[in-house]
Amino acid sequence: MSSEILKLQGLVSGYQPDLPIIQGVDLSVSEGEFLVLLGPNGAGKSTLVKTIAGLVPVHSGRVYLAGADLTDVPTHRKMRQGLGFVPQTENIFATMTIRENLQLAAQILPKARRAARIDAMLAMFPDLASRQTTRSGALSGGQRQMLACARTLIVEPQILILDEPSAGLSPKMVSEVFEQLVRINASGVTTILVEQNVKAGLQIASRGVILVEGRVAHDAPADGLLGDPVVSELYLGGHKKEEVTA
Amino acid sequence: MITQAIMDGLINGGIIGLGAIGVTLTYSILRFANFGHGELLSWGAYVALSLSAALGAMLPSLSTPIGPFSFGWSVPIALIGSMVLTALLALTVDWLLFGRLRRSGSAIIILVMASFGAALALRNLLEFIFTSKPAYFTNALQISKPLFGGMRATPDQLLVLGLAFITVVLVHLLLTRTPAGRAMRAVSENAQLASLTGIDVRNVIRLVWVLGAALAAVAGVMSGLLVQIRPTMGLDLLLPLFAASILGGIGSVPGAMLAGLIVGLAEALTIQVIGAEWRAAVAFVILVAVLLLRPNGLFGKATA
Numbered sequence: 001m002s003s004e005i006l007k008l009q010g011l012v013s014g015y016q017p018d019l020p021i022i023q024g025v026d027l028s029v030s031e032g033e034f035l036v037l038l039g040p041n042g043a044g045k046s047t048l049v050k051t052i053a054g055l056v057p058v059h060s061g062r063v064y065l066a067g068a069d070l071t072d073v074p075t076h077r078k079m080r081q082g083l084g085f086v087p088q089t090e091n092i093f094a095t096m097t098i099r100e101n102l103q104l105a106a107q108i109l110p111k112a113r114r115a116a117r118i119d120a121m122l123a124m125f126p127d128l129a130s131r132q133t134t135r136s137g138a139l140s141g142g143q144r145q146m147l148a149c150a151r152t153l154i155v156e157p158q159i160l161i162l163d164e165p166s167a168g169l170s171p172k173m174v175s176e177v178f179e180q181l182v183r184i185n186a187s188g189v190t191t192i193l194v195e196q197n198v199k200a201g202l203q204i205a206s207r208g209v210i211l212v213e214g215r216v217a218h219d220a221p222a223d224g225l226l227g228d229p230v231v232s233e234l235y236l237g238g239h240k241k242e243e244v245t246a
Numbered sequence: 247m248i249t250q251a252i253m254d255g256l257i258n259g260g261i262i263g264l265g266a267i268g269v270t271l272t273y274s275i276l277r278f279a280n281f282g283h284g285e286l287l288s289w290g291a292y293v294a295l296s297l298s299a300a301l302g303a304m305l306p307s308l309s310t311p312i313g314p315f316s317f318g319w320s321v322p323i324a325l326i327g328s329m330v331l332t333a334l335l336a337l338t339v340d341w342l343l344f345g346r347l348r349r350s351g352s353a354i355i356i357l358v359m360a361s362f363g364a365a366l367a368l369r370n371l372l373e374f375i376f377t378s379k380p381a382y383f384t385n386a387l388q389i390s391k392p393l394f395g396g397m398r399a400t401p402d403q404l405l406v407l408g409l410a411f412i413t414v415v416l417v418h419l420l421l422t423r424t425p426a427g428r429a430m431r432a433v434s435e436n437a438q439l440a441s442l443t444g445i446d447v448r449n450v451i452r453l454v455w456v457l458g459a460a461l462a463a464v465a466g467v468m469s470g471l472l473v474q475i476r477p478t479m480g481l482d483l484l485l486p487l488f489a490a491s492i493l494g495g496i497g498s499v500p501g502a503m504l505a506g507l508i509v510g511l512a513e514a515l516t517i518q519v520i521g522a523e524w525r526a527a528v529a530f531v532i533l534v535a536v537l538l539l540r541p542n543g544l545f546g547k548a549t550a
Binding site: 077085104 | 428432440
């Protein structure tokens, strides 16, 4: 049995104190798991992962990473304690070169490890290796996502959280990004992926969690959710509220 | 005559450029125009003057002029002390005023207005402590020496120009080659992403205040060495500083220095060609022209 890496306990959060978007989420993610977070627009998927990263205020509840309570820990310290987060947009430093992005991300590591980790990322993402001095703003959407992943993985996080990395990408780019995510997860990195494309998300993940109106509506193995009629109904826009209670 | 105006403009431009670096860094990272930056120049000059006087009183040999210059070792030592103390002053103002406003989510205009208030308070405090009577690091007279092409300059002026150039190179290297510099550039571009990269944004903000204030102190001491020290010296330089930082492109250190030299040259040539009474208008004309024609400045960041 794999050990628990991330645990959310009664999490309530939102940008305004009197307007919670996440309304009591309990979730446990095991080491090595590939979890896809699904849900209709406005369900709170991005808000949930941003809450975990410390970008959205927690109203109540707790966030644990590998047993440590990180609820009130500032974002930069969460990242230093093993949380990796790739935002949906503006996830690279566009005015810096590819190498500078990696150097920046590596500078929280001990000096002796930095060069080796940069080399490891360039080996994992060969497209980036050949363009190290290119200004990142000149990269294509898919390459930007790859750089954003490399920037996050360079510090060997215990968990990698990606907020809709497929947004705005061509279908070919999406499959390339997803293939890379599968490889990253296979290398042992626990992964949480926020995704709009239900089918594509469930095909690459091991577990699916469906969020509706800030609550967990479904939590099951990805294979099971793929054939679930309720899931297809939710995403075809005709779901009934009583069917999605947690 | 024109060649001499060029030399005068370069020297004054070096001082403007150093001050403008602080303006451009605080603007790009804290996202507001700090109209109190000029006061850091004044405070830097007065702190150095006080330290230099104290050192000279304790060890008179430190007041003996070094080589061809008009000042003794007390001034360079006082300059270092002034850089530290001016940085502490900037951190204190941020802790008392700007930091509280940032944490409460105040709008940019509130921060700008607060900077006007801080400037008034700092300037009047200087006047209260030191009076408005001009002060000097030294009373020694310097004769300018012929250089080339009909240009003349005093050793102090040449030192100021050289020191400004070296300082800009050092700051540029700091920003582009060191982890601290990369962190500053990262926060300037995207503070949230910087914190997601493990960077403590609050530390970077402190570093920016320290760097900006230390450079302001250097510019203030240079201005005090070449002209005189007055409580309003920072206020008088404020418009040229903003003109240079906007002309150079917000966030660009080489841009701020180059633009400082351009503003300095424009001022000097205006004095020569049109008349000294138009000097103050030059920075304003440059500022308006840049905002109308090239709002990103000469080296404005191209964001994707």
